[in-house]
Amino acid sequence: MTAPQELTADPHQDGVDAAVTAARRVIESLLRAGSGSTAEMGRIADQLNSVADNLDEHAPAMNQRMVDMWAGEGTTRHDPVTGPENAIAPPLQLIGQSDGSVRGVLTLGLPYQGPPGHVHGGISALILDHTLGVANHWAGVSGMTAELTLRYHRPTPLFEPLTITGVQTGVDGRKIRTSGAVTAGGEVCVSAEGLFIAKHLPRPR
């Protein structure tokens, strides 16, 4: 039996990961502030633009960045679900379990809101698509999403721990079937069934 394993890049306390953590806080704070805020938004916009100018000025060329981010440890650092270098990632940390499934727990805040106080359905779809992809990796046969069927059973709450699970259920030639769920307080909020096709795009080099 395989021991549980972390399937997500560990966030560092410094470097770009620390800046990304700060950026996530900015996104959340802007939503919290809204148009009724007494903060000087014009000045805040100038400050944020100067931060972005500084980052762009020091960034490698895009083609070089595309090579780096798909090489070595880079692979799991930039995706929009688990990536510690991606400010739009919640981020979710996934653990491969001994029973072959993958599992993670996260709490979503205002940036991921759809209906009032609840998670946007497209965000649940994003998280489940990625989790099913990681479940395939953990199971040893992975591919690209061909179909993703979601069932939204009940509204998914913001501000509460959500358990995200995924497991590969079958492989038939190049067709891979995978299922998963988002649960809150032990109740299934969203369930997913995915068909993946064993195919991998070449990594930029």
Ligand SMILES: CCCCCCCC/C=C\CCCCCCCC(=O)SCCNC(=O)CCNC(=O)[C@H](O)C(C)(C)COP(=O)(O)OP(=O)(O)OC[C@H]1O[C@@H](n2cnc3c(N)ncnc32)[C@H](O)[C@@H]1OP(=O)(O)O
């Ligand atoms: C500390 C670190 C530790 C490390 C751990 C790392 C873990 C993490 C690692 C990695 C995690 C990554 C997680 C990613 C998750 C996200 C995944 C995505 O978002 S993928 C992007 C979205 N999907 C696309 O863009 C696909 C676009 N579509 C295509 O490219 C093609 O249509 C494709 C590949 C789906 C199929 O095309 P064809 O040409 O390769 O194959 P054909 O010949 O058409 O089909 C093969 C068989 O599949 C069936 N098929 C194909 N599509 C189907 C469909 N939609 N429905 C039903 N059957 C379908 C066909 O009927 C055929 O079946 P018959 O062999 O004849 O029986």
